[in-house]
Amino acid sequence: MTAASGKVVMVSGGARGIGRAIVQELLAHGWRVSVGARDMAAAQAVFEGHGPDRARAYAFDAEQPQTETDWVAATVRDFGGIDALVHNAGIISRHSVIEADDEEVDRILDVNVKSPLRLTRKAWPHLLAAEEAKVVVIASLAAKRVRAPGASLYSLSKAAVLSLAHGIRHCGEDSNVRCTALCPGFVATDMASGVPRDQWAQLTQPADVARIARTVLELPATASVAEIPISWRVEPQF
Numbered sequence: 001m002t003a004a005s006g007k008v009v010m011v012s013g014g015a016r017g018i019g020r021a022i023v024q025e026l027l028a029h030g031w032r033v034s035v036g037a038r039d040m041a042a043a044q045a046v047f048e049g050h051g052p053d054r055a056r057a058y059a060f061d062a063e064q065p066q067t068e069t070d071w072v073a074a075t076v077r078d079f080g081g082i083d084a085l086v087h088n089a090g091i092i093s094r095h096s097v098i099e100a101d102d103e104e105v106d107r108i109l110d111v112n113v114k115s116p117l118r119l120t121r122k123a124w125p126h127l128l129a130a131e132e133a134k135v136v137v138i139a140s141l142a143a144k145r146v147r148a149p150g151a152s153l154y155s156l157s158k159a160a161v162l163s164l165a166h167g168i169r170h171c172g173e174d175s176n177v178r179c180t181a182l183c184p185g186f187v188a189t190d191m192a193s194g195v196p197r198d199q200w201a202q203l204t205q206p207a208d209v210a211r212i213a214r215t216v217l218e219l220p221a222t223a224s225v226a227e228i229p230i231s232w233r234v235e236p237q238f
């Protein structure tokens with residue numbers, strides 16, 4: 001019997017990168033996983049060998065709100081409820097807040113902030129119905145400091161999603177819903193393509209973020225963790 005013992009978790013963007021590692025970590029520890037992804041074949045490959053009672057993939061595109069509604073409904077239909085949500089899907093921009101046009105600002109806010117907000121609202125009644133429920137937001141160290149002009153638009157979106165995580169935490173106060181923001185620096189995924197490949201072994205690994213996510217997901221409501229900064233190196237405060 002694991003700590004999860006069949007609890008149901010929705011993971012957005014579970015077909016690659018950190019999301020893929022989280023899906024695999026949770027499956028290995030007894031969770032039942034509802035994977036939201038744009039690429040169904042890639043998502044299904046992540047949980048190959050596990051039956052439909054353990055893992056399923058559903059169409060999810062953060063820029064198409066109806067897919068969020070359908071994904072929540074299908075998860076409840078197929079798994080019987082929702083115990084946890086992991087908001088992992090996200091995009092990066094290398095444009096500064098001065099350079100980016102309105103369209104890019106709207107897009108990054110839609111994917112990185114508004115979609116997790118909408119998904120949380122849509123899943124909320126089901127989270128409240130669970131004995132204890134969790135929301136994990138994959139924010140970033142970029143939420144906590146702006147490294148450079150080219151990181152500033154991404155930071156803007158991640159600071160907003162960090163505030164969303166704190167907002168969710170407060171909204172869950174009187175129930176058994178808890179929310180944690182994970183704030184990694186560079187993690188060795190496609191998103192870190194700006195880091196030279198020969199340095200990737202030194203970056204935080206997706207499997208390590210996944211282990212931290214699982215730990216938080218398996219804590220009781222009486223051990224609420226608001227934020228976890230995670231860094232591949234040593235910065236003054238992180």
Ligand SMILES: NC(=O)c1ccc[n+]([C@@H]2O[C@H](COP(=O)([O-])OP(=O)(O)OC[C@H]3O[C@@H](n4cnc5c(N)ncnc54)[C@H](OP(=O)(O)O)[C@@H]3O)[C@@H](O)[C@H]2O)c1
Pocket residue numbers: 012013014015016017018019037038039060061062063087088089090091092111138139140141183184185186187188189190191192
């Ligand atoms: N890697 C880092 O250095 C780092 C550091 C701190 C925080 N993070 C955060 O960690 C999370 C995961 O990133 P990653 O490192 O795993 O990057 P990644 O390998 O680029 O993966 C991004 C994930 O987000 C999904 N996604 C992007 N746009 C989407 C959309 N419109 N609808 C649905 N899914 C969408 C992608 O799905 P597709 O396969 O369909 O594109 C993919 O699964 C992100 O929120 C990112 O901001 C990453």
